[in-house]
Amino acid sequence: MKNIKTKLGQAEFRNPVLGASGCTGYAYELESYTDLSRYGAVTLKTVTYTPRHGNHPERIAEVPAGIISSIGLQNPGPDVFFDDTMPKVIDALDRDQIIVSVAGDTIEEYVELCCRTSQRYGEKIAALEINAACPNVRFGVGYFSRDPQAAFDLIETVKSAVSLPVFFKFNTNFENYLEVASAIDEAGVDALYTSNTPLGLKINIRTRRPAIGNVVGPICGPAIRPIGMLRVWNLYQKVKMPIIASGGVYTWEDALEYMLAGAAAVGVGSAQFVQPDVVKHIVDGLERYMERESLDSLTSLVGAAHR
Numbered sequence: 001m002k003n004i005k006t007k008l009g010q011a012e013f014r015n016p017v018l019g020a021s022g023c024t025g026y027a028y029e030l031e032s033y034t035d036l037s038r039y040g041a042v043t044l045k046t047v048t049y050t051p052r053h054g055n056h057p058e059r060i061a062e063v064p065a066g067i068i069s070s071i072g073l074q075n076p077g078p079d080v081f082f083d084d085t086m087p088k089v090i091d092a093l094d095r096d097q098i099i100v101s102v103a104g105d106t107i108e109e110y111v112e113l114c115c116r117t118s119q120r121y122g123e124k125i126a127a128l129e130i131n132a133a134c135p136n137v138r139f140g141v142g143y144f145s146r147d148p149q150a151a152f153d154l155i156e157t158v159k160s161a162v163s164l165p166v167f168f169k170f171n172t173n174f175e176n177y178l179e180v181a182s183a184i185d186e187a188g189v190d191a192l193y194t195s196n197t198p199l200g201l202k203i204n205i206r207t208r209r210p211a212i213g214n215v216v217g218p219i220c221g222p223a224i225r226p227i228g229m230l231r232v233w234n235l236y237q238k239v240k241m242p243i244i245a246s247g248g249v250y251t252w253e254d255a256l257e258y259m260l261a262g263a264a265a266v267g268v269g270s271a272q273f274v275q276p277d278v279v280k281h282i283v284d285g286l287e288r289y290m291e292r293e294s295l296d297s298l299t300s301l302v303g304a305a306h307r
């Protein structure tokens with residue numbers, strides 16, 4: 001049996017293929033479509049400090065090789081999340097598979113959410129994910145992804161408040177993303193989660209209006225994979241912390257490509273909309289590849305394309 005276990009800082013996962021936030025729901029909805037035990041972990045839909053209705057519809061539009069979406073972090077808020085959702089998640093997934101994603105407008109909101117999660121479910125989850133890739137109502141889009149000092153302060157404050165492993169999901173759309181990544185590295189997180197989703201636009205020629213209510217939205221899917229690849233390649237040369245890559249992972253070959261560029265693990269998002277059991281197939285594919293290549297682990301392949 002090949003060892004496909006993956007260590008990301010203090011957190012250890014059964015394999016490096018993670019369900020990305022917002023595209024994997026709360027996992028239990030997928031129970032009848034796939035074998036959930038094959039997920040390395042699932043980052044649950046981001047929970048925000050207060051409930052959010054999300055953006056005006058339409059929220060998703062298909063584009064060549066992907067989709068443009070603008071959901072606006074719709075979620076029921078922490079009370080419902082803790083009382084109703086988390087018990088169902090814990091029934092569906094093992095402890096090492098659960099990553100809770102949180103977002104706030106201020107550092108204080110992030111910290112309070114992390115502390116509440118840790119107090120209530122600290123023994124039952126693998127890690128916290130700070131979602132800094134999302135729109136920020138207070139400070140404008142991507143505030144904690146584009147300001148190195150803001151990212152540093154956020155991480156430092158969260159890390160001093162909780163002992164759980166912490167991942168930081170940031171948006172690589174800003175020109176200074178390597179500078180921000182250095183600040184995140186210095187602050188010390190268990191892994192850097194890259195959301196490599198540039199903004200795009202689609203016009204509906206029937207209505208002669210933008211196809212989604214928010215006009216613009218991040219593009220995801222295979223269309224963006226080469227962009228994500230280059231950003232992961234550059235980040236690997238810049239930082240020491242493990243990198244989780246997302247952006248167009250649809251097959252085991254895509255996962256492997258990201259790993260060769262420097263990712264220690266991958267997040268699978270919209271592929272699950274097309275094929276709900278895709279994560280299982282990706283993990284199977286990686287295991288078969290290891291057999292064929294007589295590899296005992298995948299660790300030696302992380303960043304191998306640089307050497």
Ligand SMILES: Cc1cc2nc3c(=O)[nH]c(=O)nc-3n(C[C@H](O)[C@H](O)[C@H](O)COP(=O)(O)O)c2cc1C
Binds near residue numbers: 073196221246
């Ligand atoms: C419908 C939808 C909802 C999403 N919701 C979240 C979210 O709540 N939190 C988050 O961190 N990322 C969210 N994302 C981003 C994904 O986690 C992922 O980073 C992105 O889809 C790129 O990966 P992909 O190309 O594999 O789809 C969402 C993406 C989509 C398409």
